[in-house]
Amino acid sequence: MSEASQGKRVVVVGAGWAGLGATYHLAKQGYNVTLLEAGAYPGGLVAGWKTAAGRSVEAGIHGFWYPYKNIFSLINELGISPFTTWTRSSQYSPAGLEVESPIFQDLPRLPTPLGTFLYTQFKRLPLIDRLSALPLLYTLIDFDNSDAAWRRYDCVTARELFKDFGVSARLYRESFEAMLLVGLFAPGEQCSAAATLGMLYFFILAHQPDFDVVWCRGTVGEKIFRPWMERIEKAGARVLANRRVTDLIVDNYSQVTGVVCGDEVFDTDAVIFAVGITGMKKMISSSPSLQSREEFRNLSNLGAIDVLATRLWFDRKINIPRPSNACFGFSPTTGWTFFDLNALHDEYHDEPGTVVEADFYHANQFLPLEDEEIVSIVQRYLTSCVPAVQSAKVIDHSVIRLPQAVSHFAPGSYRFMLPAKTSFKNVFMSGDWIINRHGSWSQEKAYVTGLEAANLVISSLGEGTPANILPVEADELHIQVARAINQTVRQIGNSVLPNFWLP
Numbered sequence: 001m002s003e004a005s006q007g008k009r010v011v012v013v014g015a016g017w018a019g020l021g022a023t024y025h026l027a028k029q030g031y032n033v034t035l036l037e038a039g040a041y042p043g044g045l046v047a048g049w050k051t052a053a054g055r056s057v058e059a060g061i062h063g064f065w066y067p068y069k070n071i072f073s074l075i076n077e078l079g080i081s082p083f084t085t086w087t088r089s090s091q092y093s094p095a096g097l098e099v100e101s102p103i104f105q106d107l108p109r110l111p112t113p114l115g116t117f118l119y120t121q122f123k124r125l126p127l128i129d130r131l132s133a134l135p136l137l138y139t140l141i142d143f144d145n146s147d148a149a150w151r152r153y154d155c156v157t158a159r160e161l162f163k164d165f166g167v168s169a170r171l172y173r174e175s176f177e178a179m180l181l182v183g184l185f186a187p188g189e190q191c192s193a194a195a196t197l198g199m200l201y202f203f204i205l206a207h208q209p210d211f212d213v214v215w216c217r218g219t220v221g222e223k224i225f226r227p228w229m230e231r232i233e234k235a236g237a238r239v240l241a242n243r244r245v246t247d248l249i250v251d252n253y254s255q256v257t258g259v260v261c262g263d264e265v266f267d268t269d270a271v272i273f274a275v276g277i278t279g280m281k282k283m284i285s286s287s288p289s290l291q292s293r294e295e296f297r298n299l300s301n302l303g304a305i306d307v308l309a310t311r312l313w314f315d316r317k318i319n320i321p322r323p324s325n326a327c328f329g330f331s332p333t334t335g336w337t338f339f340d341l342n343a344l345h346d347e348y349h350d351e352p353g354t355v356v357e358a359d360f361y362h363a364n365q366f367l368p369l370e371d372e373e374i375v376s377i378v379q380r381y382l383t384s385c386v387p388a389v390q391s392a393k394v395i396d397h398s399v400i401r402l403p404q405a406v407s408h409f410a411p412g413s414y415r416f417m418l419p420a421k422t423s424f425k426n427v428f429m430s431g432d433w434i435i436n437r438h439g440s441w442s443q444e445k446a447y448v449t450g451l452e453a454a455n456l457v458i459s460s461l462g463e464g465t466p467a468n469i470l471p472v473e474a475d476e477l478h479i480q481v482a483r484a485i486n487q488t489v490r491q492i493g494n495s496v497l498p499n500f501w502l503p
C-alpha cells in the first residue's frame with residue numbers, strides 16, 4: 001500500500017484543468033485521492049484524442065496567455081516544454097485583414113492601456129472610432145473584481161455598457177463585440193458587463209504584455225495532460241474514466257460520506273466538484289441530495305454555450321500569414337478563430353498539405369448541419385481571409401460538436417454562480433465559472449480554482465501544505481491610485497446618499 005493511500009480520502013469529480021489541479025496537489029500531500037471522470041479521457045474541454053485514421057484532434061485549440069502564471073509554473077514543475085514561442089495574431093472580417101497584433105512584451109513598455117492602444121495595428125478602423133473608447137477607461141478603474149463591483153455591473157449587458165459610455169457603433173462591432181465572441185463566446189447583448197470588464201482587463205488591459213500568447217505544439221492532451229497524468233498517478237491518485245457521478249450520500253451532520261457513481265459508491269472525507277455548468281445541472285437532475293439545497297437548485301438559472309471545432313486537411317501548401325487568427329462579421333452572433341497547424345504543431349510541420357483548425361463559438365446554428373455542409377462553410381469563410389484556400393481541395397476533415405460546452409457569463413448570472421465553499425461542510429467547488437477573487441479567466445482560472453479547492457480541503461481536514469497560488473501581477477501604480485480615489489469617492493457617496501437607486 002502506498003503512503004498516499006493511507007491518507008484521508010478525497011473524491012474529485014471531473015478531470016479538466018480544475019479537477020486535475022486539485023487531484024495533483026492533494027495526492028502530493030499524501031491524500032488518498034480518487035478522480036472520477038465521466039468521459040473516456042482526462043482533459044475536459046481541452047481533451048485531445050486520435051481519430052480512427054490516427055490523426056490528432058481536440059475540442060478546440062487553446063491559447064496560453066502571458067498572465068497564466070500558475071499554469072506556466074506547473075509546466076516548469078513537470079519539466080516539459082509543450083509551447084510554441086510567443087506568436088503574433090491577426091484579425092479578419094469578410095472585408096479582409098482588420099488588425100495585426102505585435103508581440104507586446106518586445107516593445108517599450110508603456111503605462112496601461114497606452115501600449116495596447118498605440119501598438120495594435122488597425123488596418124481599417126478610423127482613429128475617431130478608436131478614440132471613442134476613452135470614456136470607458138472609467139469602468140476599468142471602477143470594476144475592481146470585488147463582489148460589490150460584480151453586483152454593480154453584472155445585470156447590465158456588455159452592449160448597454162459600451163453604448164452608455166459612448167463607444168462608436170463601428171468600434172463596438174469591429175473590436176469589442178469581436179473580442180467578446182471569442183473571449184466570452186457570446187455576442188454583447190448576451191454577456192454580463194462585469195464578466196466583460198473582468199475578461200478584458202485580465203487578457204488585454206491590465207499590463208501591456210498580457211495579450212501575448214503561446215500555443216501547444218500538439219494537442220494539449222498529448223503535450224501537457226499525458227505527462228501530467230503520469231505524475232498524478234505516480235503521486236498515488238486513482239484516476240477512473242467513464243465514471244459519471246450521479247449523487248452524494250450525506251449524513252445527519254451535513255457531511256458527505258460517499259459519492260455515488262451508478263452502482264458504485266466511493267466513501268470519502270471530502271468532495272471537490274470540478275464539473276462545468278452543464279455537467280453540474282445534469283448531476284443535480286439525478287441527485288436528491290443536491291436537489292435538497294437551494295444553491296444547487298439555483299444552478300438551473302445558469303447556461304452554457306455551443307461550440308464547434310473543425311480540422312481540415314488540404315491537399316496543398318497554402319501560405320497563411322499568421323498562425324493564429326480571430327474573425328468577426330461572418331455571422332451576427334458567432335465568432336471564430338483559425339490556426340495554421342503546420343506552423344503550430346510539430347506533427348504537421350512536414351505535412352505535404354496544409355492543416356487548418358477553425359473553431360466557432362456560439363455556434364448554435366451550425367450544430368445541426370451535416371459535416372459536409374460545415375466543411376463547405378468553413379472553406380468559404382477561410383477563403384475570405386486567405387484567398388488561396390478556394391482552389392485547395394479538402395482531403396480529410398474532423399468536425400467536433402460541443403453542445404452547451406462553455407460557461408455562459410450571461411447578464412444576471414453572478415448571483416447564481418457558486419463560491420468554492422458550499423452548504424455541505426466538506427464539499428468544495430472549482431472550475432472556470434466559480435466565484436473567486438483571483439482575477440484570472442478560462443484555463444488559468446480553472447486550474448487556480450482547483451488549487452483553491454485543494455487548499456480548502458487541506459484546511460478542513462488538517463493534513464498537508466497548501467498549494468502556493470501565484471497572484472495575477474499587481475495593478476500598475478496609476479491604476480492603483482485611480483482605484484483608491486474612486487473607492488474613497490464611492491464610500492463618501494454611499495455614506496451621504498440614501499440607498500435608493502439601483503447599483
Ligand SMILES: Cc1cc2nc3c(=O)[nH]c(=O)nc-3n(C[C@H](O)[C@H](O)[C@H](O)COP(=O)(O)OP(=O)(O)OC[C@H]3O[C@@H](n4cnc5c(N)ncnc54)[C@H](O)[C@@H]3O)c2cc1C
Pocket residue numbers: 013014015016017018019036037038039042043044045046059060061062063064243244245246274275276279280283307308309359402405406430431432433441442443444446
Ligand atoms: C473551443 C474552445 C476553445 C477554448 N479556447 C480557450 C483558450 O484559447 N484559452 C483558454 O484558456 N481557455 C479556452 N477555452 C476554455 C477552457 O477550455 C475552459 O475554461 C477550461 O478547460 C475549463 O476547465 P474546467 O476544469 O473548469 O472544466 P471542464 O474542462 O469542462 O472539465 C469538466 C470535466 O467534468 C467532467 N464531468 C461532467 N459531469 C461529470 C459527472 N457527473 N461525473 C464525472 N465527471 C463529470 C467532464 O466530462 C469534464 O471532463 C476554450 C474552450 C473551448 C470549448
